[in-house]
Amino acid sequence: xxxxxxxxxxxxxxxxxxxxxxxxxxxxxxxxxxxxxxxxxxxxxxxxxxxxxxxxxxxxxxxxxxxxxxxxxxxxxxxxxxxxxxxxxxxxxxxxxxxxxxxxxxxxxxxxxxxxxxxxxxxxxxxxxxxxxxxxxxxxxxxxxxxxxxxxxxxxxxxxxxxxxxxxxxxxxxxxxxxxxxxxxxxxxxxxxxxxxxxxxxxxxxxxxxxxxxxxxxxxxxxxxxxxxxxxxxxxxxxxxxxxxxxxxxxxxxxxxxxxxxxxxxxxxxxxxxxxxxxxxxxxxxxxxxxxxxxxxxxxxxxxxxxxxxxxxxxxxxxxx
Amino acid sequence: xxxxxxxxxxxxxxxxxxxxxxxxxxxxxxxxxxxxxxxxxxxxxxxxxxxxxxxxxxxxxxxxxxxxxxxxxxxxxxxxxxxxxxxxxxxxxxxxxxxxxxxxxxxxxxxxxxxxxxxxxxxxxxxxxxxxxxxxxxxxxxxxxxxxxxxxxxxxxxxxxxxxxxxxxxxxxxxxxxxxxxxxxxxxxxxxxxxxxxxxxxxxxxxxxxxxxxxxxxxxxxxxxxxxxxxxxxxxxxxxxxxxxxxxxxxxxxxxxxxxxxxxxxxxxxxxxxxxxxxxxxxxxxxxxxxxxxxxxxxxxxxxxxxxxxxxxxxxxxxxx
Numbered sequence: 001x002x003x004x005x006x007x008x009x010x011x012x013x014x015x016x017x018x019x020x021x022x023x024x025x026x027x028x029x030x031x032x033x034x035x036x037x038x039x040x041x042x043x044x045x046x047x048x049x050x051x052x053x054x055x056x057x058x059x060x061x062x063x064x065x066x067x068x069x070x071x072x073x074x075x076x077x078x079x080x081x082x083x084x085x086x087x088x089x090x091x092x093x094x095x096x097x098x099x100x101x102x103x104x105x106x107x108x109x110x111x112x113x114x115x116x117x118x119x120x121x122x123x124x125x126x127x128x129x130x131x132x133x134x135x136x137x138x139x140x141x142x143x144x145x146x147x148x149x150x151x152x153x154x155x156x157x158x159x160x161x162x163x164x165x166x167x168x169x170x171x172x173x174x175x176x177x178x179x180x181x182x183x184x185x186x187x188x189x190x191x192x193x194x195x196x197x198x199x200x201x202x203x204x205x206x207x208x209x210x211x212x213x214x215x216x217x218x219x220x221x222x223x224x225x226x227x228x229x230x231x232x233x234x235x236x237x238x239x240x241x242x243x244x245x246x247x248x249x250x251x252x253x254x255x256x257x258x259x260x261x262x263x264x265x266x267x268x269x270x271x272x273x274x275x276x277x278x279x280x281x282x283x284x285x286x287x288x289x290x291x292x293x294x295x296x297x298x299x300x301x302x303x304x305x306x307x308x309x310x311x312x313x314x315x316x317x318x319x320x321x
Numbered sequence: 322x323x324x325x326x327x328x329x330x331x332x333x334x335x336x337x338x339x340x341x342x343x344x345x346x347x348x349x350x351x352x353x354x355x356x357x358x359x360x361x362x363x364x365x366x367x368x369x370x371x372x373x374x375x376x377x378x379x380x381x382x383x384x385x386x387x388x389x390x391x392x393x394x395x396x397x398x399x400x401x402x403x404x405x406x407x408x409x410x411x412x413x414x415x416x417x418x419x420x421x422x423x424x425x426x427x428x429x430x431x432x433x434x435x436x437x438x439x440x441x442x443x444x445x446x447x448x449x450x451x452x453x454x455x456x457x458x459x460x461x462x463x464x465x466x467x468x469x470x471x472x473x474x475x476x477x478x479x480x481x482x483x484x485x486x487x488x489x490x491x492x493x494x495x496x497x498x499x500x501x502x503x504x505x506x507x508x509x510x511x512x513x514x515x516x517x518x519x520x521x522x523x524x525x526x527x528x529x530x531x532x533x534x535x536x537x538x539x540x541x542x543x544x545x546x547x548x549x550x551x552x553x554x555x556x557x558x559x560x561x562x563x564x565x566x567x568x569x570x571x572x573x574x575x576x577x578x579x580x581x582x583x584x585x586x587x588x589x590x591x592x593x594x595x596x597x598x599x600x601x602x603x604x605x606x607x608x609x610x611x612x613x614x615x616x617x618x619x620x621x622x623x624x625x626x627x628x629x630x631x632x633x634x635x636x637x638x639x640x641x642x
Contacts, residue, residue, distance in 0.1 A: 036620065036621060039617075054376075261614050261615055265621055265628075268624075269601075270598065272629060277591065293358075296361045296362040299357065300354060300586055301354050303586055307586075
């Protein structure tokens with residue numbers, strides 16, 4: 001299939017075309033760049049939701065419940081589940097773990113699982129692409145579930161319009177969630193398993209942390225749910241809709257979309273610079289600079305300046321990248 | 322105090338000088354660069370241990386138990402506890418939480434807590450500096466406890482010689498630890514709270530994951546301990562010593578030290594390039610490039626090339642940084 005045809009079908013909402021496009025993006029295929037260009041003008045419509053939280057709070061169940069409720073309101077829902085990959089197994093750890101009871105054959109739900117590439121890398125570039133492609137194919141909202149660890153959460157704040165942070169009474173005290181550094185990125189807090197003992201305490205702890213901050217543009221609401229039984233889900237979606245209204249009234253809806261392309265451009269620029277830097281790594285100059293540093297003759301900054309000066313002479317920094 | 326004097330006192334093992342030097346590094350003081358130069362030739366002796374694992378497994382208690390046991394063998398122990406910082410409170414979340422029962426006034430133990438700067442940033446540069454400075458001041462081993470989230474763990478693998486990954490039966494099933502992406506960085510596994518029910522299962526699960534990998538240079542041992550009662554700690558330290566022997570026999574002890582300076586140099590180079598990139602951000606060229614991308618006229622790569630070409634003409638990339 002030609003790229004133009006693939007793109008046209010995708011824009012018409014064709015699931016097979018979407019699947020193929022995401023695979024191209026995932027494989028870092030050289031056609032990815034052109035595919036993004038063809039679909040770019042048709043992106044920016046979908047409300048992108050991030051769902052994150054510590055392991056064990058029931059994020060996948062929550063995403064399933066959200067999807068069911070959204071389907072009953074006739075939304076076409078895109079779901080992207082980010083799994084950590086393991087060097088041991090070479091693939092995603094958890095596979096297709098979103099619980100879609102009753103939605104398995106629903107053409108209005110599109111689910112994709114994706115492995116992060118390596119440790120600590122955060123969301124892979126393909127995750128950003130996938131959100132864009134689902135958006136271009138007319139899925140709205142697009143829900144992205146992350147693994148709930150540091151770097152990924154930092155990125156989800158940029159990729160998503162609305163970040164739902166899920167906690168549960170069973171998942172340890174809230175200081176542990178703070179430890180994981182995810183309290184600060186929440187637009188909406190979800191207390192899942194809120195029928196369990198301790199739910200009120202978890203809720204109170206979240207409220208206490210929120211109280212520490214004096215001024216809010218948007219005070220994150222705290223919504224108790226029981227995702228397994230679909231309880232509290234309509235109320236949660238109402239909070240999500242309110243946040244969308246806030247983003248629109250505030251101008252952030254538009255700013256976020258511009259910023260995402262800027263981030264994409266930056267990452268390409270950065271990769272090009274990094275490739276340039278890589279060329280200097282095994283040079284004689286770098287070797288000498290390191291000897292200078294370890295023997296205490298040069299500061300690290302002086303060593304870096306030596307390398308940059310040399311690279312400047314070679315024109316590597318700008319021409320070679 | 323002059324920098325040369327500070328450095329001399331630090332090298333003589335003076336705790337006040339060490340404290341002051343770490344504070345300079347933490348504050349990104351301009352004297353940091355020179356301080357590292359003065360101490361660089363005296364680093365590389367200490368065995369750097371990383372202690373990580375999911376929240377709630379008792380990492381701090383474990384570090385306390387390790388310190389007590391090392392003190393009874395007359396080692397001078399440096400401890401660095403990395404805390405996530407919170408934009409809400411503006412400071413470290415957990416403070417001095419290492420449990421040092423009986424070691425509070427021991428001059429042979431030096432403890433420092435440090436906040437990560439912002440979310441997702443991983444170990445701050447000051448953590449690397451602190452390990453170097455403790456090393457230069459004659460502390461050996463230097464134990465670094467991290468918060469057990471993705472990005473930090475990725476970095477601890479580079480900063481530490483030996484990474485101890487702590488798990489416990491109470492902290493959820495091992496798939497959750499895999500989720501957090503920390504299984505792959507372990508040189509030694511520690512099953513803490515191994516007197517609790519489920520310890521054998523946790524141990525078996527770790528062994529099963531290790532079995533997936535066919536070839537090992539070093540097969541990570543799995544050591545059960547009860548850190549609160551100092552049980553299993555001498556056995557654990559024996560495993561740590563074995564790993565040090567392995568690193569030495571293998572040449573990695575030396576390679577790791579060279580690589581750490583290379584990483585430091587790279588990060589300075591990278592910061593300089595990034596600063597250069599920052600200068601292009603709000604230019605007319607970038608604005609035009611972004612309009613080209615969002616309207617589908619340019620691919621992102623083409624847009625990046627435009628900016629680099631322009632920057633090359635301006636000599637920003639090499640002269641401006």
